[in-house]
Amino acid sequence: MTVFGKKISAALASLLLTLTALWGFAGFAVFADPEETTESTEPAVTTVEDDGIVTAAERKTDLLNEVHEDAPQISAASYVLYDANSGSILLGNEYDVQKEPASMTKVMTVLLALERLEPDTVVTITPEMAAKIKEIPGDYVKLSLQEGEEITVKDLVYCAVLKSANDCSLALGMYMGGTEEAFCDIMNAKASEIGCLNTHFSSSFGFSKPDNVTTPYDMALILNEAITNTNYTEIAKTLNYTINATNKYSSVREISNANKFVNTTQYGYEYYIGGKTGFTNTAGYTLCAAAKKNNRTLVGCVFNAADANIRYSDLIKLFEYGFSTFATVEITESEFAPLIEEARVQMDDLLSDTNLYVSEQRIVLDPYITTTSSRAQLGSTNRIDLSEAVIDTSAEQQTLEIPLCKAYSDKTYLIGTMVVVIEKKAGVVEINPEKKTNLTNVRSVLITFAVLSGLILLLVIVLLIFRARIIKRRRDEVTKRANML
Structure with a gap:
């Protein structure tokens, strides 16, 4: 040559x-004319199969799909470990299977009482209440409320949580609903409100009924609602409580917390912030509890535990594993500021020769994500995916939802969107309205x-x-x- x-x-x-x-x-494409571009643009963040993008909905159960060889052995038939900050399920088995919760039902009754009633309100035990109390089986725990007895909401609540007094929980429910059946409708409406999809209450205190059911996951949501929006934690961690004298009892009554997270050294757990035990012959031993450490809140529930004690050790193992093996990361708008500013400048440049402008821009971010501690320690990068952003220059107004992602070494999480509203400038006349400006x-x-x-x-x-x-x-x-x- x-x-x-x-x-x-x-x-x-x-x-x-x-x-x-x-x-x-x-490959980092920003805009494409929908009528003039037929080939697909390669996204800045690739597909789920290629790069493991996890959407907000998928994050709920994503960690369950990973193999955790060192996960603790749990004896309970059904259980869940739920991260309350991010909404992720960390560990679980049959966590969406309906089962009888027994006295864990009282968490919902007390939650509604704390939301709806003043603690100093005096409740009078009506003949209807007294008749229903007599229907409670003899081996169920009771305070022995009497017809005509006047007792405060606060005393009833403490007895329901600490002593698991079934008559106190029933009285609260009937006071709020008029009848227990009507109150159960209120309970079920509240359950739906907080996202429980597999819960149906037919008892205000946890009577053994085949249709008084919930799941470990739903029970975690209910307990989390109680500890987050009421003073349930203060009540549940109380060791001893004094019931004031009533018109039927001339002296005070002392009750102690029956929860071993509080009243024992063997099962005492320093991060415990509230929970509730339960037992019936058909439900077996049940327990829900929440723990808080370094501003992270985990909620655990076990159903059908083998005995009264092992349910505590099961939850402690779940909590310890959850705090050490998983990391909950807070998402802030400031960490995306440079990317968002760059995208906005690029967008303004592309619109400069058109009759369009950005009329509104806002960021919608999930507050937290949870991943494994080992993955989090390797660090992450933030991404803004502009590949699917398409501007129609003939539209009077359009809204773009641009994905924001946090990428780790082996997995990418979709954690929010940049919402951009684009409008036509007022008073601008298009010479050829049929022609679209090709914002290539x-x-x-x-x-x-x-x-x-x-x-x-x-x-x-x-x-x-x-x-x-x-x-x-x-x-x-x-x-x-x-x-x-």
Whole structure:
């Protein structure tokens, strides 16, 4: 190959490399005209199969799909460990299977009482209440409320939580609902409100009924609601409580907390912030509890535990594993500020030659995500995915929802959106309303530039060849004339 041929080959190779590089860089596409672009744009964050993007809905159970070989062995038939900050289920078995909660039912009754009633309100035990109390089986725990007895809401609540007094929980329910059946309707409405999809209460205190059911996950939601929005924690952690004298009892009554997280050293847990035990012959031993450490709140529930004690050790193992193996990361708008500013500048530039402008911009972020501690320790990067953002220049108003992601070494979480509202400028008349301004993406611009550059390069090469031939012809003519002389 001649030297000149080598130069041409090198030039063509350079052009090919330039096109390849520009194509790869343009993968971060921003806008495409929906009528003029038919090929799909390669996203800044790839598909779920390629890069493991986890959406907000998928995060609830995503960690359950990972293998945790060192996870604790739990004896309870059904259980769940729930991260209250992020809404993720960390560990679980049959966590969505309906089962009888027994006295854990009282968490919902007390939650409603704390929301709806003043603690100093005096409740009078009506004949209807007294008749229903007599129907409670003899082996169920009771305070022995009497017909006509006057007792405060506060005393009833403490007895329901600490002593698990079934008559106190029934009295609260009937006071709020008029009848227990009506109150159960209130309980079920509240359960639906907080996201419980598999819960149906037919008892205000946890009577053993086949249709008084919930799940470990739903029970975690109910307890979390109680500890978050009421003073349930203060009540549940109380060791001893004094019931004031009533018109039926002339002296005070002392009760102690029956929960071993509070009243024992063996099962005492320093991070415990509230819970409730339960037991019936059909439900077995049940327990729900919440724990808080370093501003992280975990909620655990076990159903059908083997005995009264093992349910405590089961939950302690779940809590310890949850706090050590998983990390809950707070998401703040400030960490996305540079990316958002860059995207906004790019968007404004693209709209500068149109009759459109950004009328509103806001950020919607999930407050927390939970992942494994090992993954979190390796660090993460934030991404803004502009690949699917499409502007229709004929629309009067349009809203773009641009995904915001947090990417770890092996997994990417979708954690929010950048919401952008684009409108037409007032008083601007379109010359051709049928024509859409082609806000081509970065890839199209760069490829066009590369092609034009390549054509210019080839033209220069052709001109150089033509010039070289002319020079050679002239030299040959000069040589021929010299020889003739």
